[in-house]
Amino acid sequence: MRFLHLILRSFLRSKRRTVLTILSIAVSVALVAILQSVLATLDGFANNPDASNRIVVRHKVSITNxxxxxxxxxxxxxxxxxxxxxxxxxxxxxxxxxxxxxxxxxxxxxxxxxxxxxxxxxxxxxxxxxxxxxxxxxxxxxxxxxxxxxxxxxxxxxxxxxxxxxxxxxxxxxxxxxxxxxxxxxxxxxxxxxxxxxxxxxxxxxxxxxxxxxxxxxxxxxxxxxxxxxxEPTLSETENAFQLEFLKMMGNYTAIIQMITGAVLVAILIVTANTMAMAIRERTTEIAVFRAMGFRTGQLLFLLMGEGILLSVLGGLFGLGLAWVMAGAIRNVAGTFLPYLQNFSIDPGTMALCFQATLGVGLLSTFIPAYRATRRPIVDGLRSL
Amino acid sequence: MNGDPIIRLWGVAKSYYRETLEIPVLQGIDLDIPSGGYYALMGPSGSGKTTLLNLIAGIDRPTGGDLEVCGFALNGLDDDELAGWRSAYVGFIFQNYNLVPVLTAFENVELPLLLTSLGRRERREKVEAAMERVNLTDRMENYPRQLSGGQEQRVAVARAIVSDPELLVADEPTGALDSKNAEEIMALLEGLNRDLGKTIVMVTHDPKAAHHARHQIHLEKGVLDRTVEVNR
Incomplete structure (x- = not known):
């Protein structure tokens, strides 16, 4: 806890950069949360427990016959x-x-x-x-x-x-x-x-x-x-399977959504890693001074990674808030002509997933530059001593 | 100066490598510095004085020879042990002050104490005592950008002494200061040596600054040239 103020002070060192990075993470997380919620909603539509004892019988050739x-x-x-x-x-x-x-x-x-x-x-x-x-x-x-x-x-x-x-x-x-x-x-x-x-x-x-x-x-x-x-032969299936057939007419939406989610996560990772790499690189001398004073590798990793994690977690929380607002708008607007979006919301599972993802992004994006900074010879970090 | 060596070097050598090419910087340094001594390392650029200071301070490792500082054989310590040793025994003063810009003067001075088990109140007392020593108690809540160069260096001195280390190492402590501020810093260091018995090893190009030390060690092309006592 005695290092917490050091993390906070460094976190706010470049306020504009911090705010912009948080915003970019927030927008990405909101996008991921919305996409994952769409997926969960569509899956829920095709996995309606109330339809467990209903069958749809149709023409074997197609639903238009x-x-x-x-x-x-x-x-x-x-x-x-x-x-x-x-x-x-x-x-x-x-x-x-x-x-x-x-x-x-x-x-x-x-x-x-x-x-x-x-x-x-x-x-x-x-x-x-x-x-x-x-x-x-x-x-x-x-x-x-x-x-x-x-x-x-x-x-x-x-x-x-x-x-x-x-x-x-x-x-x-x-x-x-x-x-x-x-x-x-x-x-x-x-x-x-x-x-x-x-x-x-x-x-x-x-x-x-x-x-x-x-x-x-x-x-x-x-x-x-x-x-x-x-x-006219028949093809019978559960109502859920029948609904899934409808959804499949949109293509392999699961793969599409998961691919977009993956791309967005990689984008956040790159943005955060770039920000943290810049933030750490411009403090090369300062980190060397900390090490000269006796800060150990683990303590410095804690300081630097704490900053990265704080950045991504704040971005993630802000993004989930944004997603929550967007979900309300989707419910009120798109839900009027796409009935299965009437109940659209960001469920706790999706929130947890997004939060874990941002935590992972924070850890991954910060670890490499932080580790490299702590392994660099002190005398290289100091311009002169 | 009580006479017992606090720094002992036996055949210390340091080379840097550019791919396979060996560039020797220090060779066969044998040196004893007694506790409470005040030594200025002097010599032309490239003579190896900063490298020698780095080795004594435990922020670099020799490629040959042995050294014992404050009772510890530094070659036998791993990186974390060496870090712990530095936090307990060495205070650093840099040419460019190297204060953390987002921390106040108080917080900068407090930094080395965060590595100790001291509580908040004890840390405050020690920081205030150190700031009083450098006569900056009225500037504790100022950020480095709100201080003059001389004040920044005095904060750096307070940071170096706050954990009461036996050894102070200073690299060109007056290199970025005007003559008036340089004189104040040198007087401060002299007082720390005289009043508190701190052992000081300082790299300097400035003959005036070196004159404040009690001994001058001259290096020439990586070897000890001579050690002279300063007559005042």
Missing amino acids: MLPMRYEEWIRQQPEVDTVMGLQWFQGVYIDRRNFFPNFASEAEYVTAIFKEEIVDYSDTQYRDFLRDRNGCIVGRALADKFGWKVGDVIALQSEIFPLTVRLTVRCIFKSKRPSDEMGLHFHYKLLEEGVFYMKGRTGNFFVRVRHPDDVPKIIERIDRHFRDAV
């Missing part, structure tokens, strides 16, 4: 199956494409049963109104709040996939455990069947709720085996 609605009846007869629902991604645009939110043509009577973990709070009266009104829809609270919708409001959705515009009456507003689950809209499948001739008796997916998660592999195998030789 349709399946006959009659498959539903056979699937429902399987003893392990609790509920089945035909669901079609509608991709309806509300006024402007920027108002994106997920909307589906669903078999209305099964919506709350299939998504009981997501649709947790709603009025029975409103839900009955939704079932009764063929032009009705059920929407999440966050979505309704975003556009100021109230029960009874009429909205138009123009599909980007089908030649159809639906005019829907908001009949039911539900709440979920997570805001991201409140950004969806479901309307009656019949509307799609009636409006688009080639969708009559066909659907893009079946969402299947299995009674027990342990039965999921068995059911997947049985469904696909049963329809293997049909004209």
Whole structure:
């Protein structure tokens, strides 16, 4: 502790350089924290524990090929199956494409049963109104709040996939455990069947709720085996795997994010190492004087590395603060059109990872110049003695 | 001066190497300096006086011979032991003062005491005593940039004596000072030798400064030329 003031005084020796270095570390750490949080969010999206007993059945060829609605009846007869629902991604645009939110043509009577973990709070009266009104829809609270919708409001959705515009009456507003689950809209499948001739008796997916998660592999195998030789064979997978397929359409995002993270960390390392090397080099004589006075190698390493670690840790903490602010902005802005960013935040694991990374950067960047400075002959360090 | 040698050198040699080329700087130095002595090392540039001072102060190692300073055979100490020895027995005064610019005068003087087990209050007392000795008690909270060259060197002297070392080594202590300040520093060193019995070994080019010492050691091309007593 008696050396602490020496570390602090040296740390503030060149205030401008210190501030600029802290800022550059902070921006880099904020970037790493945001990238890692995006990764964690996407992984969480494809690892939803609430979806552990849900299966998505689709056409084996691709998600754009349709399946006959009659498959539903056979699937429902399987003893392990609790509920089945035909669901079609509608991709309806509300006024402007920027108002994106997920909307589906669903078999209305099964919506709350299939998504009981997501649709947790709603009025029975409103839900009955939704079932009764063929032009009705059920929407999440966050979505309704975003556009100021109230029960009874009429909205138009123009599909980007089908030649159809639906005019829907908001009949039911539900709440979920997570805001991201409140950004969806479901309307009656019949509307799609009636409006688009080639969708009559066909659907893009079946969402299947299995009674027990342990039965999921068995059911997947049985469904696909049963329809293997049909004209439209199926490919069944867990809902999480299905979501992952969507994410994979963005490319190997994990590798991309990890590569960017690695590059940013290397950049911080170089910036900090350069700063510390300069700070130590310009104190060559001073370090030699300290050694002449009797400071040992370990004590000098402690002083010099303490300075480097303080620099990087302050940069790291400031960067995490910055990331926290940025996460709020991402949640409020990007979260409105990318539902899985509704809950975007910097989780404690990512914070710990960033903090450890900055600590590592501080140690790595300072050790080599500090060690070299302490190994240099004293008489070389002193211009003359 | 009590007569017992505090510095003893036997056949000390020092060479530097440029790739495989050996450049001898000191050869066959035999020297005894008694405790309480005040010696000025003199000689032309390149005669090896600074190298000899570095060896005596334990900040460089000889390539030949043995030396014993303050009762320790320096060749037998490793780097950390040598550092510990320096902190206990040697005070340094440099030509360019070499104060730490981001520390106050008080903190600069306190530096050697941070290596001891002394508590904060004891350190303060010792620093204040050292600053009083150099007559700078009113400048303790000043930074080096707020001091004149002479004051900076007096702070450096206070730093050198604060841990009460037996030996003071000074390299051109007046080299960067005007004649008035140089005279003050020399008077200060003389007082430390006379009143506190500090052994002082000083490198200087300045005959006036050397005249303050009791003995002058003349080096010529890396060998001891002669040692003369100063008549006052």
